[in-house]
Amino acid sequence: MAVMATPVSYTREQILDAAMEAVHEHWRSATVAQVSAKLGAPSGSIYHRFRSRDVLFVSAWVRSIKRFHRELEQIGTADPVEAITKTALLIPRFCRAHPLDARMMTAYRYSDLMKDPHPDLLPELTNLNDPVRETIDRLTLARYGRVTPQGLAIVALACRETPIGLIRPMIGDEIPLWIDEAVRAASTAIAQLPDA
Amino acid sequence: MAVMATPVSYTREQILDAAMEAVHEHWRSATVAQVSAKLGAPSGSIYHRFRSRDVLFVSAWVRSIKRFHRELEQIGTADPVEAITKTALLIPRFCRAHPLDARMMTAYRYSDLMKDPHPDLLPELTNLNDPVRETIDRLTLARYGRVTPQGLAIVALACRETPIGLIRPMIGDEIPLWIDEAVRAASTAIAQLPDA
DNA sequence: ACTCATCTAGAGACGCCTCTCTAGAGATAT
DNA sequence: ATATCTCTAGAGAGGCGTCTCTAGATGAGT
Secondary structure, eight states: OOOOOOOSSHHHHHHHHHHHHHHHHHHGOOOOHHHHHHHHHHHHHHHHHHEEEEEEEHHHHHHHHHHHHGGGGGGOOHHHHHHHHHHHHHHHHHHHHOHHHHHHHHHHOOOHHHOOOOOEEEHHHTTTTTHHHHHHHHHHHHHHHOOOOOHHHHIIIIIIIHHHHHHGGTBBOOTTTTTEEEEEEEHHHHSSSSSO | HHHHHHHHOHHHHHHHHHHHHHHHHOOOOOOOOHHHHTTOOOOOHHHHSSHHHHHEEEEEHHHHHHHHTTTGGGGGOOSSSHHHHHHHHHHHHHHHHHHHHHHHSSSSSSSHHSSSTTTTTHHHHHHTTHHHHHHHHHHHHHHHHOHHHHHHHHHIIIIIIHHHHGGGGGGGOOOOOTTHHHHHHHHHHHSOOOOO
16 A cells, blocks of 8 residues: 655646746746745755756656647548648647746757657657647648658648747747737648649 | 057957857857867957857857848849748748858847847847848838838738748758748738738 | 655755956067 | 067856755654
8 A cells, every 4th residue: 555655745746837937937047946946845855856957847848748739639631721720720829828838848849859868758758749740640641632751841831830930939928819810821821832 | 559469369250150159059058168169269268359158149149140131131122922922031041051140040039138238239239120120111011001010010920930930940950942932832821911 | 653655855065157367478669 | 678568378266056965754554
């Protein structure tokens, strides 16, 4: 049977929340000391749950990415171009609803993290991008009837790079509603390119 | 009359070049020690010309921004939508021709730097964005016949945010040519939005 | 009561980085 | 030769941030 020992004062989730706030304020130069100040906890309590500063902040990043992935599951493929555009429009919506997660997501890039991943993070990182990859695969097949590198690239630009690019400079401030019109226009235009 | 004293071993430009290389490798966490290693010079020689680490790296950033501005001057306004798209296409071209400058430009944001600018940098920073502002003003007037906040926002999205957003994830690697088709499609689509 | 395990708590070692400071080298003018 | 100025050169002070380590608090099982 489990031994309870002392009650937990600072849960993993609370620590990640504080880390997210610190990143919101200081971005990549956030420190463990800032997190511990926000939490009102000594740094030891943080290092008790996270092996290093990197593991802490990357774990927070992974959590935000996974929150975003939960939004991806609700798009059909009846009209392919429409589906691509709808997927693109999820991004401004998500950033408005979860501004701290949005900012957190800008702090690291998957490709950088995979260059020399910490063993503690490997299991979480390995298949992290699968939901996005699957969505783009599915939309590509619906749009072009086949899956080619070129087709994938176009769909990824239309439903991911474009909205992220348009919104990125505004992350941290409020994201105006008229951005959505621009996202819709740009995404639709790219989705209409041929899979040459 | 000027006294020449000892000949200069490390010019301002050479130091900025080394700083740009360091930023290319380590981005915002580049250090003065890395720059001095690249240059084969002691840190004192760097601090002799730049008052602080910040002044050094921001000066390098300013230099890259100004290099980009030199590209802006060659776009007409005969067909407004076409002119906006052409301006957008300058960005992938510039990033391919000057990859180190492109990466340098991603290291800071004008708005962040202006929050608490170092006195040494103020004169250079104050009017830094004027060329871009003027270009966008000019394109907005050509496109809509008047200059409104909404119109400016649309044109800025079409000729600046969109291409930067599409290219940003690739900065550091080679930027494929087919990106230009996507930039053209997205930029043209946004430029066709009405100034509602 | 006592054992065992988990967690809190915080002092401080250690390393890296920025920046200062001083000695002196090289070039020119007198 | 001497004075004077600019720049190089590099040692090291000082600050900040990460991370370690140990002491002890807490509560469940026996």
